[in-house]
Amino acid sequence: MTGGAGPATASASGVRLRPPRHPVDRRAVGWWATNLVLLFAAPVVVLVVLGVLIAPARLWLLAPAAVIAAAGLVAVVALPRWWFRVHRWEVTDIAVYTRTGWFWQEWRVAPLSRIQTVDTRRGPVEQRFGLATVVVTTASAKGAVTMPGLDHARAEEVAEQLTEATQAVPGDAT
Amino acid sequence: MSPDWRRLDRRAVPVAAIFMLGVAVVAGVPTAVGLADISVAVALGWVLPGAVVIVVAGTLAEWLRLRFSRYRIGPDRVELHTGMLIRNRRSLQRDRIRTVDVTANPLLRVFGLVSVRIGTGEHAEKGTVRLGPVTRATGDELRRTLLDRSAAAGAGGTLAVLDPAWIRYAPLSFVAPLLGFSAVGGLLNVADWFGLSGGLVEWTIDRLSGLGVLGGIAVLVVAALVTGAIGALGLWAERWWGYRLEREPGGTLRVRRGLLTTRSISVEEQRVRGVEVVEPLGNRLAGAARVDVVATGMATGVEQDKAQHSTLLPPAPGALARRVAADVVREPVAPTEAAHLSPHPVAARGRRLSWALGGVLAGELPLIVLGLLVTDVLLHLAWITATVAVPVAVALALDAYRSLGHGIHGEYLVARSGSVRRSTVALQRRGIIGWTVRQSLFQRRAGLITVRATTAAGSGAYAIRDVAAGAGIDVADAAVPGLLTPFLDQGRTTG
Incomplete structure (x- = not known):
């Protein structure tokens, strides 16, 4: 359902956005899964510890822990794979183009001539997986384009290419 | 203006002293009344020294701020140095300055002073210099010098002047009920300080006991609404008294307004990326509309009073609003009006x-x-x-469905949406600096998308909501030729 297609079309023109050219790095699946594990593990651990310590309320603490753990397991198995299929990116001579999201999919296009800053971000987990996120901002308060889950070296390369392209354009890009 | 270092006006010190005295009175009186329960001597013993400390500290702080602040209007840069322990130096490139706002609250006005906000519209706080207070003449001189782009041609003129009859639209806004109910809350709060809230409630119940429960509630609600309406009238007068929208010869739009606190807001025309005609439900039923400018470098979220800064025309008769919208963008007819807006699919x-x-x-x-x-x-x-x-x-x-529409008119992308707050925005196509296309699972099933044109101006992005997927992409592609084209799949869709 979230495969390769752009926005489903109902008009006669039949024009739609094609998916950006590059998938994110395969390791992003592991990165996202780790994030989700950490996210779900925190409440589960707290509940289990409390459940072990507080005998009278054990059932009331362990039952929610089990529910959260089960939901977490489903999320960890399913979501990263889903995200991997959705998240794609592409940089051409004129624009940056990304697709992100899941329930809400988002296609973002920002022309190179309007880019103001290019940053690479690496969180602790992201570093372990050798990944980086490239963040491109324009003069719009709402126009930032993020490309998560790129191979670290690749991200540096992209950021450098974008920075060069940006410097070539005069003016304040508004 | 001379390129020497200058200082802010010395009269800031008495202004600060009076202001802090006011703060001390406002904070001190309820405290004193509360403490008076124990004994009058205790109340005065605590409150008076406290008040003195507040006033002296506030005045001293202002004196120090003044002592260590200086600014310079150089040929290329505006520089401001502030701070005693931590030296803070800020400098703006003059050709990047886009807005110069001059405000004066009642206290400053008594002293003939104003405060000036000089903005480049970049990097939020870092791109802004606040000078205050300076004399009114200096404020005016700053505004004229900094926004003078004599190269920009074009004659000046007045675009709109306040018609006091517009006040009739003030109580129709959502401000009125909000003010009314917060007034009731405020009254109870004040009564509570003096330990009277129980008595106030009982007194009210006593008065209204003849009317039964529903009658009593109805009277209270009506009273709150009337209070709110009066409050809205007062607020409108404070904001819009003396309103005047002018185009200055240098190519600047200038709004002047305010009853107690006067404001002068200047927007360089080069920064205008479009106009937005806003019709909240109450105003729309009365045939009124408001005009906001979509410009880069306006005061942003962190600063106060943002909505009012971009408003060029308060709620006024629709015909006038359309004319002002047209004049602002120098078009014979407002693009928000002239554009043919295509309706959106029934699924929306x-x-x-x-x-x-x-x-x-x-x-x-x-x-x-x-x-x-x-x-x-x-x-x-x-x-x-x-x-x-x-x-x-x-x-x-x-x-809301009837409101939906989008179209391209000349140099403008026009989009309309909303029912409670219907807004029609005309955004210059060259002001569009990217696209964001969004589709939820539900939209996907209905074949709809929401297309947002991102821009450096105004709120940062303007949306064409729930448009048919193909039509939405088409209009985006047509509005900014070439940007989306490489990413399009021209063929018939399979799913």
Whole structure:
């Protein structure tokens, strides 16, 4: 359902956005899964510890822990794979183009001539997986384009290419 | 202006002293009254020294700030140095300056002073210099010098002047009920300080006891609404008294207004990326509309009073609003009006109807659940309110669908949406600096998308909501030729 297609079309023109050219790095699946594990593990651990310590309320603490753990397991198995299929990116001579999201999919296009800053971000987990996120901002308060889950070296390369392209354009890009 | 270092006006010190005295009185009196329960001597013993400390400290701080602040209007840069312990130096490139706002609160006005905000519209706080207070003449001189781009041609002229009759639109806004109910809350709060809230409530119940429960509630609600309406009139007068929208020869739009606190807001025309005609429901029913400018470098979220800064025309008769919108962008007819707006697919109406009915259901659900569990009275209350709420919600949803539309008119992309706050925005196509296309799972099933044109101006992005997927991409591609084209799949879709 979230495969390769752009926005489903109902008009006669039949024009739609094609998916950006590059998938994110395969390791992003592991990165996202780790994030989700950490996210779900925190409440589960707290509940289990409390459940072990507080005998009278054990059932009331362990039952929610089990529910959260089960939901977490489903999320960890399913979501990263889903995200991997959705998240794609592409940089051409004129624009940056990304697709992100899941329930809400988002296609973002920002022309190179309007880019103001290019940053690479690496969180602790992201570093372990050798990944980086490239963040491109324009003069719009709402126009930032993020490309998560790129191979670290690749991200540096992209950021450098974008920075060069940006410097070539005069003016304040508004 | 001379390129020497200058200082802010010395009279800032007495201004600060008076201001802090006011603060001390406002904070001190309730405290003193509260402490007077113990003994008058204790109350005065605590409050008076406290007040003296506040006033002296505030005045001293202002004196130090003044002592260590200086600014310079150089040929290329505006520089401001502040701070005693931590030296803070800020400098703006003059050719990047886009706005110069001059405000004066009543206290400053008594002393003939103003404060000036010079903005480049970049990097939020870092791109802004605040000079205050300076004399009114200096403020005016700064504004003229810094925004003078004599190269920019074009004659000046007045675009709109206040018609006091516009005040009739003030109570129609959502501000009125809000003010009314917060006034009631405020009254109870003040009464509470003096330990009188119980008495106030009893007194009110006594007065209204003849009317029964419903009658009493009705009287209270009407009283709150009337108070709110009066408050809205007052607020309108304070904001818009002496309103005048002018185009200055240098190519600047300037709004002047304010009863007690006077404001002068200047927007360089080069920064204008479009106009937005906003019609809140109450105003729209009365045939009124407001005009906001979509410009880069306006005061941003962190600063106060943002909405008012971009407003070029307060709610005024529709015909005038359309004329002002046209004049602002120098078009014979306002693009918001002239554009042919294509309607959106029927699926968008279904979405609005289900949001509306879902909202009503969410509101009724507690009543229904409690009604089933506790008492039938709540069930009756549920269906009675539902008979009112459902038609209203459906009407709003249908109206919201009718509002939807988008089109391209000359150099402008025009999009309209909203019912409670209907807004028609005309955005210059060259001001569009990217696209964001969004599709939820529900939209996907209905074949709809929401296309946002991102821009450096105004709120940062303007949306064409719930447009047919193909049509939405088409209009985006047409508005900024070439940007989306490489990413399009021209063929027929398979899914």
